[in-house]
Amino acid sequence: xxxxxxxxxxxxxxxxxxxxxxxxxxxxxxxxxxxxxxxxxxxxxxxxxxxxxxxxxxxxxxxxxxxxxxxxxxxxxxxxxxxxxxxxxxxxxxxxxxxxxxxxxxxxxxxxxxxxxxxxxxxxxxxxxxxxxxxxxxxxxxxxxxxxxxxxxxxxxxxxxxxxxxxxxxxxxxxxxxxxxxxxxxxxxxxxxxxxxxxxxxxxxxxxxxxxxxxxxxxxxxxxxxxxxxxxxxxxxxxxxxxxxxxxxxxxxxxxxxxxxxxxxxxxxxxxxxxxxxxxxxxxxxxxxxxxxxxxxxxxxxxxxxxxxxxxxxxxxxxxxxxxxxxxxxxxxxxxxxxxxxxxxxxxxxxxxxxxxxxxxxxxxxxxxxxxxxxxxxxxxxxxxxxxxxxxxxxxxxxxxxxxxxxxxxxxxxxxxxxxxxxxxxxxxxxxxxxxxxxxxxxxxxxxxxxxxxxxxxxxxxxxxxxxxxxxxxxxxxxxxxxxxxxxxxxxxxxxxxxxxxxxxxxxxxxxxxxxxxxxxxxxxxxxxxxxxxxxxxxxxxxxxxxxxxxxxxxxxxxxxxxxxxxxxxxxxxxxxxxxxxxxxxxxxxxxxxxxxxxxxxxxxxxxxxxxxxxxxxxxxxxxxxxxxxxxxxxxxxxxxxxxxxxxxxxxxxxxxxxxxxxxxxxxxxxx
Amino acid sequence: xxxxxxxxxxxxxxxxxxxxxxxxxxxxxxxxxxxxxxxxxxxxxxxxxxxxxxxxxxxxxxxxxxxxxxxxxxxxxxxxxxxxxxxxxxxxxxxxxxxxxxxxxxxxxxxxxxxxxxxxxxxxxxxxxxxxxxxxxxxxxxxxxxxxxxxxxxxxxxxxxxxxxxxxxxxxxxxxxxxxxxxxxxxxxxxxxxxxxxxxxxxxxxxxxxxxxxxxxxxxxxxxxxxxxxxxxxxxxxxxxxxxxxxxxxxxxxxxxxxxxxxxxxxxxxxxxxxxxxxxxxxxxxxxxxxxxxxxxxxxxxxxxxxxxxx
Numbered sequence: 001x002x003x004x005x006x007x008x009x010x011x012x013x014x015x016x017x018x019x020x021x022x023x024x025x026x027x028x029x030x031x032x033x034x035x036x037x038x039x040x041x042x043x044x045x046x047x048x049x050x051x052x053x054x055x056x057x058x059x060x061x062x063x064x065x066x067x068x069x070x071x072x073x074x075x076x077x078x079x080x081x082x083x084x085x086x087x088x089x090x091x092x093x094x095x096x097x098x099x100x101x102x103x104x105x106x107x108x109x110x111x112x113x114x115x116x117x118x119x120x121x122x123x124x125x126x127x128x129x130x131x132x133x134x135x136x137x138x139x140x141x142x143x144x145x146x147x148x149x150x151x152x153x154x155x156x157x158x159x160x161x162x163x164x165x166x167x168x169x170x171x172x173x174x175x176x177x178x179x180x181x182x183x184x185x186x187x188x189x190x191x192x193x194x195x196x197x198x199x200x201x202x203x204x205x206x207x208x209x210x211x212x213x214x215x216x217x218x219x220x221x222x223x224x225x226x227x228x229x230x231x232x233x234x235x236x237x238x239x240x241x242x243x244x245x246x247x248x249x250x251x252x253x254x255x256x257x258x259x260x261x262x263x264x265x266x267x268x269x270x271x272x273x274x275x276x277x278x279x280x281x282x283x284x285x286x287x288x289x290x291x292x293x294x295x296x297x298x299x300x301x302x303x304x305x306x307x308x309x310x311x312x313x314x315x316x317x318x319x320x321x322x323x324x325x326x327x328x329x330x331x332x333x334x335x336x337x338x339x340x341x342x343x344x345x346x347x348x349x350x351x352x353x354x355x356x357x358x359x360x361x362x363x364x365x366x367x368x369x370x371x372x373x374x375x376x377x378x379x380x381x382x383x384x385x386x387x388x389x390x391x392x393x394x395x396x397x398x399x400x401x402x403x404x405x406x407x408x409x410x411x412x413x414x415x416x417x418x419x420x421x422x423x424x425x426x427x428x429x430x431x432x433x434x435x436x437x438x439x440x441x442x443x444x445x446x447x448x449x450x451x452x453x454x455x456x457x458x459x460x461x462x463x464x465x466x467x468x469x470x471x472x473x474x475x476x477x478x479x480x481x482x483x484x485x486x487x488x489x490x491x492x493x494x495x496x497x498x499x500x501x502x503x504x505x506x507x508x509x510x511x512x513x514x515x516x517x518x519x520x521x522x523x524x525x526x527x528x529x530x531x532x533x534x535x536x537x538x539x540x541x542x543x544x545x546x547x548x549x550x551x552x553x554x555x556x557x558x559x560x561x562x563x564x565x566x567x568x569x570x571x572x573x574x575x576x577x578x579x580x581x582x583x584x585x586x587x588x589x590x591x592x593x594x595x596x597x598x599x600x601x602x603x604x605x606x607x608x609x610x611x612x613x614x615x616x617x618x619x620x621x622x623x624x625x626x627x628x629x630x631x632x633x634x635x636x637x638x639x640x641x642x643x644x645x646x647x648x649x650x651x652x653x654x655x656x657x658x659x660x661x662x663x664x665x666x667x668x669x670x671x672x
Numbered sequence: 673x674x675x676x677x678x679x680x681x682x683x684x685x686x687x688x689x690x691x692x693x694x695x696x697x698x699x700x701x702x703x704x705x706x707x708x709x710x711x712x713x714x715x716x717x718x719x720x721x722x723x724x725x726x727x728x729x730x731x732x733x734x735x736x737x738x739x740x741x742x743x744x745x746x747x748x749x750x751x752x753x754x755x756x757x758x759x760x761x762x763x764x765x766x767x768x769x770x771x772x773x774x775x776x777x778x779x780x781x782x783x784x785x786x787x788x789x790x791x792x793x794x795x796x797x798x799x800x801x802x803x804x805x806x807x808x809x810x811x812x813x814x815x816x817x818x819x820x821x822x823x824x825x826x827x828x829x830x831x832x833x834x835x836x837x838x839x840x841x842x843x844x845x846x847x848x849x850x851x852x853x854x855x856x857x858x859x860x861x862x863x864x865x866x867x868x869x870x871x872x873x874x875x876x877x878x879x880x881x882x883x884x885x886x887x888x889x890x891x892x893x894x895x896x897x898x899x900x901x902x903x904x905x906x907x908x909x910x911x912x913x914x915x916x917x918x919x920x921x922x923x924x925x926x927x928x929x930x931x932x933x934x935x936x937x938x939x940x941x942x943x944x945x946x947x948x949x950x951x952x953x954x955x956x957x958x959x960x961x962x963x964x965x966x967x968x969x970x971x972x973x974x975x976x977x978x979x980x981x982x983x
Binding site (some may be wrong): 093195224228251291304371372374376392393395398404407408410411412415416420422424425426430432433434435436437439440441444447448450451452455456457494523524525526529530531534535537538539541543545546549550552555558559560561562563569573574575579580581582583584586587594 | 674679683697723724725726727728729730731732734735736740742744745746747749750753754763764765767769770771773774777780783784787788789790791794795796798799800802805806807809810812814815816820824825826827833861868885886888889890894913955957958968972975976979980
């Protein structure tokens with residue numbers, strides 16, 4: 001069944017590319033090519049669901065022009081889950097794109113690249129050998145680079161963002177290629193099944209793990225490899241950034257899960273410690289950056305870094321617990337990682353799509369210039385608010401379930417019998433602290449994003465004139481936001497579907513349920529529907545009292561109830577996003593290292609009368625400043641020096657080619 | 673069925689005690705400071721007076737200004753039902769992580785109200801409130817971690833049960849460290865001295881009061897009652913962790929004792945809180961992180977010790 005739908009998927013995707021290239025007229029192209037892309041995604045959803053449920057199927061083999069190399073696609077359960085996720089996000093993003101893609105992103109190349117992007121993302125989790133995986137990976141990287149470049153003629157910043165993105169994604173490709181190369185060299189074949197025969201405790205396996213973690217870490221946006229994320233996401237068109245953030249970066253998480261679950265299961269404990277530390281660093285730093293950023297899309301990009309950090313943390317915890325001989329808790333941690341992936345796909349798609357709607361409706365991405373959008377864009381506000389609920393991991397949302405499972409697995413990691421390894425005794429409390437800080441700061445971040453953009457009074461004329469986007473662009477984020485709550489309220493169904501993946505490697509069975517989640521061996525059970533019922537029951541007396549009181553004393557509305565006694569408090573006197581996070585900026589001064597520049601202009605002849613005060617607070621990414629700037633400077637210097645060997649003389653180039661041929665001959669002779 | 677009845681009983685008891693708790697704290701403080709005070713029933717009278725008045729709302733506030741205060745008080749009420757306060761039998765398992773996240777939810781309602789007002793002070797209060805909330809979170813969850821290690825479960829009823837069976841757990845170094853961390857977290861979360869001054873009249877130092885500064889009538893009642901319920905429930909939780917006796921094991925006649933024990937513990941702790949607050953001044957906002965960092969260290973030590981030294 002899976003293979004049939006994979007073929008259908010491929011055909012639909014190819015037709016979508018042809019339609020995008022061939023059809024004249026932007027409207028027809030959007031409807032036909034966009035519609036076909038939606039169908040491509042839908043076929044992938046079915047194929048993924050079938051693979052996730054464990055339906056047996058024959059591998060799909062595609063011959064290539066190269067002799068002896070063929071592409072093989074046969075997703076297992078883990079691959080099926082990610083195929084389902086990326087395809088589902090693809091459906092939502094393409095549907096929204098039909099309404100929202102205008103200009104360059106709705107051009108021939110725009111739609112063709114989007115269809116290829118989706119096909120590439122689907123090929124990665126479906127692949128069953130290294131060559132097919134890398135083919136899909138490179139297709140995805142190249143097509144998404146083209147999509148990030150779409151609006152390069154409009155804004156100068158797009159070019160630099162695309163350059164950063166292209167360099168980082170090619171570095172990622174090279175590292176993964178090297179990692180698979182090490183495994184292929186050791187096992188003598190390129191299929192994933194043969195990689196699993198490599199001894200996990202050999203030096204080669206550890207090299208492969210490090211290379212693959214670095215390669216996948218770039219795609220996940222793990223700190224310090226995250227620099228491309230806050231540049232590329234904001235510059236891409238809305239539906240592209242939704243697909244990149246909700247689906248593509250998650251394939252990095254798939255890569256790591258593939259490595260530690262399928263290719264090299266039961267690896268040494270230090271792998272887990274590395275992943276856990278990397279994840280904790282990304283989660284903490286990502287959410288800190290997100291909390292002090294006032295550009296809405298940059299904020300969402302940093303929050304992606306945070307979410308993927310949590311996923312890496314959960315994967316690391318699972319690996320550590322596996323090594324400590326606690327398979328049931330390790331299974332729970334792996335389940336948490338997968339639930340985090342599912343939840344992040346739903347809420348981040350909704351958040352990026354609504355951020356795009358805000359950008360369309362107001363032309364602004366800067367929270368400091370927004371405000372009062374709830375009254376002007378009610379459906380967008382609803383979708384953003386609901387998705388932000390999931391992003392802040394509040395009860396009844398999918399994010400909450402995922403974090404609950406993660407915390408349960410972390411607090412059960414060090415039993416009171418004193419036989420937990422000492423490294424666990426330090427690492428797990430730190431992990432709990434980081435997860436908690438992340439949860440608290442993400443509440444701060446998303447209350448800021450929602451409260452400043454959608455509540456209060458408009459802070460600029462553009463925000464005052466905001467309007468809702470077309471129908472389709474309003475509905476798609478609402479669907480994604482509804483999924484956040486569906487997954488949050490009926491998590492048992494999802495957890496039982498994911499159960500076989502987690503127990504397949506660790507042993508034991510996962511209970512099958514619908515509305516609640518039970519973690520076997522952890523004495524922990526959660527039924528979010530009951531929590532919601534409890535809250536609803538508590539609402540009843542409050543609502544009755546409100547209605548009774550409203551009948552006796554109806555509310556009055558006024559332009560300004562009090563304003564602390566101020567008569568004219570303009571909209572500019574409201575708190576902005578920057579002022580909202582000033583306390584957090586001060587508290588985390590050492591980590592964020594902001595630079596403050598205060599320029600005071602005095603009135604003429606007076607040291608006391610001030611005419612104007614200008615404050616510049618810049619919060620540049622310190623990882624970029626301290627790590628990447630010296631690196632790019634070094635590369636620049638090498639480039640300048642390398643120019644010396646190219647002086648334009650044809651004689652010199654002939655000598656170079658002669659020398660190159662000679663070296664090749666010597667090497668070949670030496671090997672034979 | 674009996675679980676539902678105990679839940680309703682708990683909600684009613686907390687609704688009665690919460691304003692009284694605030695009244696006791698204020699009266700004890702007043703007496704210690706040489707004032708007469710307005711009497712322990714004054715919070716009740718305030719709420720009743722405000723409930724009769726028509727609320728005045730800002731025009732640009734929209735639906736949120738109607739809904740957020742009601743949702744806020746409902747989540748606080750849900751928190752009162754969720755915790756094992758009168759009885760260890762709760763409607764749904766009192767998982768501490770669920771408790772913490774319901775608490776987060778009830779803390780967001782006033783912040784959104786503050787931002788919806790469209791003035792400077794509302795935003796200021798919301799900003800400070802959420803910053804402190806974010807910093808309290810690690811302490812809370814690490815304290816939960818420490819409490820859950822001896823029983824192997826984060827279910828509060830099980831934790832209370834273990835404490836009744838083995839009172840040594842309460843005074844063990846781990847128990848004391850976790851409790852100290854929890855108390856600091858509760859004070860910060862409940863906006864009490866030295867983190868926030870609940871009786872301040874100076875807007876620039878306000879945290880909780882600044883968020884509700886534009887609210888009036890029943891909106892203000894719900895916000896105030898919500899925060900009173902939350903504080904009282906948390907104080908009662910601390911009381912139950914220190915003195916787990918008197919909490920009924922299930923439904924039945926033990927509930928009467930449970931109600932009396934709960935009221936006694938809560939009001940006693942209210943007196944202790946008042947005495948402590950008389951001797952404390954509000955610390956600067958940017959010194960609060962230092963206090964909270966200290967509490968994180970206490971909680972971390974509690975976890976590390978309990979994992980290494982078998983209880």
